[in-house]
Amino acid sequence: MRTLFFTLCSILLLFACGSDELPEPAKTKPNYFPDAFGSRWVYRNADGSEWVREVTESNDSQDKDYLTFAYNPSNAETEIDFLNPTFFSVKQNQILFDVGEQIDRYIQTNLLTSVKDEFEGLEVNVTLEPITYPDLLFLQIPLISNSQWNVLNVEVNGNISLQNLTLLNFPFEVHFMVDSVVISEETIETPVGMFETTFQIKYNTKILQTLLSNEVSIIREQTIWFVPYVGIVKIEDEHGISELIEYKLQ
Numbered sequence: 001m002r003t004l005f006f007t008l009c010s011i012l013l014l015f016a017c018g019s020d021e022l023p024e025p026a027k028t029k030p031n032y033f034p035d036a037f038g039s040r041w042v043y044r045n046a047d048g049s050e051w052v053r054e055v056t057e058s059n060d061s062q063d064k065d066y067l068t069f070a071y072n073p074s075n076a077e078t079e080i081d082f083l084n085p086t087f088f089s090v091k092q093n094q095i096l097f098d099v100g101e102q103i104d105r106y107i108q109t110n111l112l113t114s115v116k117d118e119f120e121g122l123e124v125n126v127t128l129e130p131i132t133y134p135d136l137l138f139l140q141i142p143l144i145s146n147s148q149w150n151v152l153n154v155e156v157n158g159n160i161s162l163q164n165l166t167l168l169n170f171p172f173e174v175h176f177m178v179d180s181v182v183i184s185e186e187t188i189e190t191p192v193g194m195f196e197t198t199f200q201i202k203y204n205t206k207i208l209q210t211l212l213s214n215e216v217s218i219i220r221e222q223t224i225w226f227v228p229y230v231g232i233v234k235i236e237d238e239h240g241i242s243e244l245i246e247y248k249l250q
Contacts, residue, residue, distance in 0.1 A: 029229050032141060035067050035090045036250035041231055046240030065089060066098060080106045082136055082178060082205065083222055093141045100133035103176060107156060115160050128158040143199045145185050151178035151203060172211040179204055188225055190234060191245045195227045
């Protein structure tokens with residue numbers, strides 16, 4: 001009986017000691033495409049200048065749940081860059097960018113400017129036919145080497161009017177097409193460290209503009225290096241190479 005008593009006491013003492021120990025908090029990874037408020041990435045361009053992208057706030061526009069990117073310095077309003085959107089959305093197997101704002105800006109600036117140059121001194125106005133812009137499919141998850149997908153395909157139609165006269169009304173069409181391909185999966189060394197799993201993805205953008213029977217084609221190539229759970233660590237385009245030099249994930 002004495003032995004049994006001491007055995008029960010030992011068991012109770014063991015459980016009592018264990019109850020004071022707090023379990024270690026579970027370590028969680030950020031999302032495949034990090035989207036927590038306050039997450040930020042700092043990049044350095046080829047000329048030494050730096051810019052910051054940060055997740056700042058949500059925006060429930062057009063009945064869609066978007067998150068917001070803020071840039072410092074802000075993006076140039078005259079240049080169209082679909083890979084630097086204001087609004088984005090993270091789905092289970094897709095990363096979507098809202099680029100309607102950039103398309104509208106292109107129509108109202110680039111197209112309108114070229115027409116004003118052609119008809120200097122005349123009042124020029126742009127009217128767009130109603131359209132709902134689809135989201136740009138930035139990433140199709142899972143990423144696999146040599147996989148391809150259609151990123152964006154949207155056609156915008158409208159009219160250019162001169163002096164607000166019906167007889168001086170000219171139709172125009174702008175076709176935006178973007179496709180992508182995962183070139184490779186590789187190890188990459190950057191200013192912020194070595195990343196073993198890095199996907200190199202090329203985006204090809206073509207803008208076909210038709211006005212007054214004249215057709216203008218604009219071609220742009222952009223390549224990014226994307227690290228799951230970290231984000232974009234390197235960008236290459238006609239301006240050169242931008243590299244990630246600092247980041248913070250909330």
